[in-house]
Amino acid sequence: MDIFHDNPMLTGVRQMLGAFATQYIRKVAPLHDREESMPWALMKQAQSFGMSQTAVVDGRKALTGKDDADDGAGKPSTQGRLGVVGSEELAYGCAGICLAIGGSGLAASPVARMGTEEQKQEFRRLLQGDDEHGHLKVAAMALSEPSTGSDISSLSTTARLDGDHYVLSGHKQWITNGQSAAVYVVWAQTDPAAGRAGVRGFLVARGTPGLVPGRKEHKLGIRASETAQVHFEDCRVHKDLMLGVGAESKGLADTKKMLDSTRPMVGAQAVGIARAAFEYLVERVAGGTHHGTPLATHQRIAFELAEMEMEIQAARALVHKAAWMADHRQDNVRMASIAKAYGAKVAQAVTSRALTLLGDEALEPDHPVEKWYRDAKIYDIFEGTGQIQRRIIARSLLGVNPT
Amino acid sequence: MDFALDDDQALIVQTVRRFVDKDLRGWAGDADRAGAAPVRLTTVAGELGFFTDAVPEAAGGLLDGPYPHLTRALRGLELGRGCSAMAALLECNVEPALAVARWGSAVAQAALFASLVDGGRATTGRDARGRLALTAAGDGVRVTGTVGPLPALAHASHVLLCAHQGGAPVVLLVPTALGTVTARAPSAWRAAAWGTLALADAEIPGDHVVARGADGADATAAVLAWHRTSLAARATGVAIAAIEHARHYGTERVQFGRPIGQFEALIGLADDADTASAAARLMTLHAAWLLDRAHDGPSWAAAADAASRARVVAADAVGRATVDAVQIFGGYGFVNDYPVEKLMRDARPYAQLVGDERFDRILAEVAPTGA
Numbered sequence: 080m081d082i083f084h085d086n087p088m089l090t091g092v093r094q095m096l097g098a099f100a101t102q103y104i105r106k107v108a109p110l111h112d113r114e115e116s117m118p119w120a121l122m123k124q125a126q127s128f129g130m131s132q133t134a135v136v137d138g139r140k141a142l143t144g145k146d147d148a149d150d151g152a153g154k155p156s157t158q159g160r161l162g163v164v165g166s167e168e169l170a171y172g173c174a175g176i177c178l179a180i181g182g183s184g185l186a187a188s189p190v191a192r193m194g195t196e197e198q199k200q201e202f203r204r205l206l207q208g209d210d211e212h213g214h215l216k217v218a219a220m221a222l223s224e225p226s227t228g229s230d231i232s233s234l235s236t237t238a239r240l241d242g243d244h245y246v247l248s249g250h251k252q253w254i255t256n257g258q259s260a261a262v263y264v265v266w267a268q269t270d271p272a273a274g275r276a277g278v279r280g281f282l283v284a285r286g287t288p289g290l291v292p293g294r295k296e297h298k299l300g301i302r303a304s305e306t307a308q309v310h311f312e313d314c315r316v317h318k319d320l321m322l323g324v325g326a327e328s329k330g331l332a333d334t335k336k337m338l339d340s341t342r343p344m345v346g347a348q349a350v351g352i353a354r355a356a357f358e359y360l361v362e363r364v365a366g367g368t369h370h371g372t373p374l375a376t377h378q379r380i381a382f383e384l385a386e387m388e389m390e391i392q393a394a395r396a397l398v399h400k401a402a403w404m405a406d407h408r409q410d411n412v413r414m415a416s417i418a419k420a421y422g423a424k425v426a427q428a429v430t431s432r433a434l435t436l437l438g439d440e441a442l443e444p445d446h447p448v449e450k451w452y453r454d455a456k457i458y459d460i461f462e463g464t465g466q467i468q469r470r471i472i473a474r475s476l477l478g479v480n481p482t
Numbered sequence: 483m484d485f486a487l488d489d490d491q492a493l494i495v496q497t498v499r500r501f502v503d504k505d506l507r508g509w510a511g512d513a514d515r516a517g518a519a520p521v522r523l524t525t526v527a528g529e530l531g532f533f534t535d536a537v538p539e540a541a542g543g544l545l546d547g548p549y550p551h552l553t554r555a556l557r558g559l560e561l562g563r564g565c566s567a568m569a570a571l572l573e574c575n576v577e578p579a580l581a582v583a584r585w586g587s588a589v590a591q592a593a594l595f596a597s598l599v600d601g602g603r604a605t606t607g608r609d610a611r612g613r614l615a616l617t618a619a620g621d622g623v624r625v626t627g628t629v630g631p632l633p634a635l636a637h638a639s640h641v642l643l644c645a646h647q648g649g650a651p652v653v654l655l656v657p658t659a660l661g662t663v664t665a666r667a668p669s670a671w672r673a674a675a676w677g678t679l680a681l682a683d684a685e686i687p688g689d690h691v692v693a694r695g696a697d698g699a700d701a702t703a704a705v706l707a708w709h710r711t712s713l714a715a716r717a718t719g720v721a722i723a724a725i726e727h728a729r730h731y732g733t734e735r736v737q738f739g740r741p742i743g744q745f746e747a748l749i750g751l752a753d754d755a756d757t758a759s760a761a762a763r764l765m766t767l768h769a770a771w772l773l774d775r776a777h778d779g780p781s782w783a784a785a786a787d788a789a790s791r792a793r794v795v796a797a798d799a800v801g802r803a804t805v806d807a808v809q810i811f812g813g814y815g816f817v818n819d820y821p822v823e824k825l826m827r828d829a830r831p832y833a834q835l836v837g838d839e840r841f842d843r844i845l846a847e848v849a850p851t852g853a
Contacts, residue, residue, distance in 0.1 A: 228812050230737040253813045297818035299808070299826060306817075369841075370612035370646065379841050431801060435833045438610055442631045442676070442834055444668045449830070453669065456805065456826065460812055466747050482738075482745060 088157060093164045099128060100172025108173035109445040111303035115295075117259065118176050118303050119214040125180045130165075132206050132217055135187035136199050159340075159402035163347035167395070170351030174454040175303030177348055182255040182304060186218035186264040188337050189280050193323040198282060201320070205262040205284050219260035221251040221309050222334060228253075229467050232275050232331060236311060238267035243318055245269065245281060247289070247311040253461070257307030258292045261285045264322070265311065266334060276330040280322040289314030300453035338462060342415035343401040346422030349458040350394045353422075353429040356451045357387050360433045383436060387429050394418075394425040413475040420468035423458035430455045491553055498560040501530060506564030513673035514824050519568050524601065532572045534598055536579035541595035548774070549580055551708065555715040555770035559763065562719020563726075566828035567673035569716050570633040571603070576712065577705050578604035578642040581692055582655055585701050589689035590655045597639040603675075605634040606709055609645040610837030614681075616647040621688030623647055623654060625681045629661075633831070635677030636665040642692070644702045644836075651702040653692040660684040670830045703782070707773060707789035709836055714766040714789070714796035717832035721759040721800040724807035724825045725752055731811055731820075742810070751806040758799035765792040790839040797833035804829040 103121060111118050122132075131137065169177035183206070190202045206216045227233050236249025247267050251257070263283045270277030283290055293308030323333060361384060367374040374380050401418040404411035430452035434441045441448050459465040473481050487495065505526055513519050527533065537543020554576065561569035575598050582594045594604060607629050614627035629641055641656045661681040668676055693701030729752055732743020742748055769792040772785035804826040808815035815822050 223813065226736070228737060228814075233737075299816050299818075299823045368611065369845075370649075377841070379838075379844050427805065431805075434830055435797075435838065438834050438837055439631065442668050442670065442831055444631075444666050446668070449669060452830070453827065456808055457816055459809060460816055464812060465809065466745070469747070 086157065086160070089160055089164050092161060093168055095128065096165050096168035097171070099125070100168050104169065104172025104176050105447075108176060108303065109447070109450070111173075111175060111179075112450050113302075113445065115297065115302045117179050117214075117305050119212075121176060122180055122217075123215055126215060130180055132183035132215060133187060133203050135184045136191045136194075136202055155408075156406045159343060159405035160399065162344040163398050163402040166344040166347040167351040167354070167398075170348035171355045172351075173303060174348055174352050174451075174457075175301040177351070178255065178301055178304035183218040185220035185255060185341070186260075186262070188341070189220070189264055189322055189333065190282070192337065193280070193328060193333060194282075195324075198320065198322065201282060202262060205282075210259075210261060214259070216261035217256045217259055219254050219256040219263045219309070221254045221257070221263050221265040223251065223253045225250055225252045225308075229464055231334065234266060234268055234278060234331075236265070236267040237271070238269045238279060238281060238316075238321075240269070240318070241315070244315040245318055245321060247281065247283070247314040247316060249311050250293075251309040251311070253296070253306055254309050256305055257309045258295050258305055260292075263290065263309065265309075266331075267311075269321075273330070275332065278331040278334070279328060280334070281316045282320040282322070283311075283314065283316050287314055287316065299456060300450070301457050339412050339415050340405065341462060342419040342468075343398050343405065343411075345458065345462045346394070346398040346401070346415075346418035346420075349419075349422030349426035349455065350391060350398055352451050352455050352458070353387070353391050353394065353426040356430045356433045356448050357384070357391055359448055360384065360387070360436060363437065380436060383432060387432070390425045390429065394422045397421050413472055416463070416468040416471040419458075419462065420465050420472070423455070423465055426451075426455035426458055487556070491556055494553055495556050495560060497530065498557045499563075501526070502560050502564035506561070506568055509568065510565035510824070511821070513565065513567060515672075515818075517667050517672045518675070519571055519673045523568055523571070527572050528601075533575050533601070533603075534579075536576040536583075537595050537598050538583055541591065542599035543579070543595065545579075545583075549576075551711060551773035552767065552770040555711055555766050558712050558715025559719040559722070559766075562716035562721075563723040564719075565673070566716060566720055566825075566831070567633070567671035569719075570671055570674045570831075573712050573716070574603055574605045574634040574638070577606040577709050578640060578655065580708060581642055581653060581701055581705050584704070585653065585693040585697055586655060587689040587692075589687075590692060593657070593690075594640055594655060602639040603634045603637045604640040604642060605632045605638045606642045606705060606836075607632045607635075607644070608706065608836040609643070612646055614645050616645055616652065618647070619685045621691075623652065623686045623691055625654070625656070625684050625686060628678050628680050629656070630678035631666045631668060631676045632678075632835075633671055633674035633676055635679060636663060636675040638663075638677070641679055642705065644705055647694070650694065651698040652694045653698060653701040653705060654686050655690045655692050656681070656684070656686055657690070660686070670827045672827075700782075703786045706836060707769070707786040710789040710793035710839070711766060711769045711773060713832050713835060714762065714769065714792040717793075717796040717800040717829070718759055718762040718766055720825055720828060720832070721755060721762065721796070721803035724800075724803045724822055725755045725759065727820075727822050727825075728752055728755075728807040728810040731814075735812075735814075748810050751810060755799070755803035755806055758795075758802060762792065762796035762799040765795050768792070790843065793832075794839050797829075800829045800832050 238245040238247050265281045269279050289312045291310040296306045364374045397418040401411050401414040433448050509520050534543040539546045582590050617624045643654045643656050661679045661684050664678050666676040733741050735742045769788035772788050776782040776785035807822040808826050811822050814820045
């Protein structure tokens with residue numbers, strides 16, 4: 080255990096989720112990757128471990144038996160570190176399944192931060208019970224648009240006030256749980272003249288007229304997590320379902336803040352993928368031979384492992400530091416970007432080099448390292464691309480936005 | 483020193499490029515999703531002279547004189563721009579045909595050439611880690627273990643297998659009927675008819691042992707050099723295609739009020755990919771040029787060495803270029819509607835087939851007698 084984890088609660092969560100990853104997630108990961116299907120059964124099982132779809136709104140009591148409030152005023156939180164420890168373990172099992180289990184959390188996060196008690200209740204109500212397929216209900220965060228990837232300030236989905244309702248129009252792209260969600264948190268422009276400050280989130284229930292779940296994407300990786308387009312065609316939403324009413328909302332800045340808070344967890348997932356590939360390789364090298372000589376005796380192979388171990392340890396330390404800073408209520412924007420960007424870089428580098436070292440055996444279908452190689456790439460793209468992270472880091476160093 | 487193409491080479495490049503742009507690129511997406519090449523690939527490519535270009539004319543093929551490796555490399559660059567999976571199917575017969583023509587017995591030649599002229603496929607494998615068990619069986623060799631996965635193996639009548647028997651390199655022509663072929667569907671080169679061949683005490687007759695003894699080392703080196711050069715050429719073609727797609731997308735996609743291709747960081751990614759693929763292209767063509775001029779002794783060793791290094795550089799280049807092309811496409815790069823997602827999957831076998839050249843060269847220096 081490292082300096083951030085001399086904490087029995089974190090150790091317990093790591094052990095529990097690590098066992099869940101090894102015993103359950105790994106067993107079904109190839110199937111869901113091949114079929115591009117959501118791991119519904121496993122998601123229910125995860126719920127029994129406290130990883131419910133409303134966990135972010137409910138706080139962490141279900142998982143740890145303690146609430147944030149129990150830490151006491153002025154005491155550091157453990158939420159950030161809990162997030163990175165859990166994320167690494169689940170993604171060590173399968174990043175796609177990790178995102179399927181945690182996908183609703185993306186939508187729950189703004190509700191938890193900005194929602195009124197009534198809105199939180201409504202969010203919970205909409206996620207109660209099973210859907211018509213017997214699946215648990217999931218939520219979707221709908222922010223990105225076809226023309227709005229990295230540049231989230233150019234949102235074109237509009238919310239026009241009409242009596243007691245807002246009328247939503249626009250298209251959303253790359254939406255996790257976009258096809259299956261029971262509730263969507265949709266970001267739209269309420270006041271084009273206000274620019275970024277006019278952006279608001281809305282709770283929209285499945286079945287609301289004008290909410291049209293779109294086509295599911297066929298992806299390179301994280302295929303157990305559903306990604307789809309979502310369309311809003313004059314979709315009427317009651318104004319009480321708008322998040323962050325009045326001065327409480329800073330518009331788009333709220334979503335950016337949310338992304339800052341999830342970045343260490345995203346970096347931790349990348350570390351989980353890298354570790355998975357690395358451990359697989361260590362095992363193969365320990366038991367493998369090259370024309371009769373043990374692979375472990377060759378520097379060409381063994382030093383690669385040493386290199387990977389250095390990179391993974393460094394990436395994890397960065398992720399933990401970013402989470403530790405958040406838990407101690409320090410400004411961690413730069414460190415969160417560093418952790419996320421470096422985690423993505425390491426995950427890509429380790430999986431790619433592991434494949435090369437494994438050679439033709441890793442050309443077998445369903446080879447886990449090949450899957451992890453495909454899964455790793457998204458970590459340099461979503462939640463702010465590697466370029467966006469470097470822009471944030473550079474701006475924090477130099478005070479200007481490099482172009 | 484002359485970097486210009488001669489008239490024949492220019493004509494072949496032009497013809498293959500037209501085939502790639504007109505047919506192969508159009509077929510690539512559907513073939514990838516279906517996990518199979520379209521039936522008309524065989525007809526169209528057959529008319530262009532693929533499949534039997536390395537089979538001697540006397541045996542019903544198209545080869546009259548020495549095989550032109552430089553022309554093949556130029557063709558491979560174009561095919562890589564089109565589709566890795568179909569390129570693998572179009573190129574797979576070459577090494578078996580050349581090796582069997584050069585070292586094989588009359589019986590092996592008759593068997594292989596009859597199959598290839600009749601529209602059959604053959605493929606090439608290497609037991610890079612020494613996992614197969616080879617023992618003497620009279621004049622022949624008894625083999626146990628699994629060969630592959632290899633492209634084209636699911637449809638192949640023969641595998642040209644580079645392996646070791648008692649520490650010495652041998653090259654075998656293994657009829658796939660001697661074992662059990664299982665079709666495989668990895669996520670790279672999905673339309674390439676991948677397969678494995680399980681051999682359990684399979685007896686390869688003496689007349690199908692293509693090369694052993696001193697010939698075994700030479701033939702292994704030759705087969706690997708041809709194959710690596712071909713892989714390097716196709717890999718470079720994929721890298722070039724990835725950059726073409728990324729640069730084009732960079733002119734179309736606007737974020738922060740300007741085409742993303744105008745941002746320095748993304749220009750840098752594409753520019754580095756250009757540098758790497760230019761290096762890979764030159765090293766590949768140089769290796770092929772040396773192969774065309776290689777005779778026995780030092781000139782041959784230089785060609786084999788160049789091929790080994792070209793594959794390393796080209797495989798690295800295609801790995802980087804395709805990953806960075808996906809990066810430039812962003813979220814669209816990760817979905818199958820755009821071409822670079824496939825290219826990133828397809829980049830992998832170029833680095834993973836026939837073993838690790840860096841390791842090979844290191845081991846050759848540690849123990850110069852080893853193969």
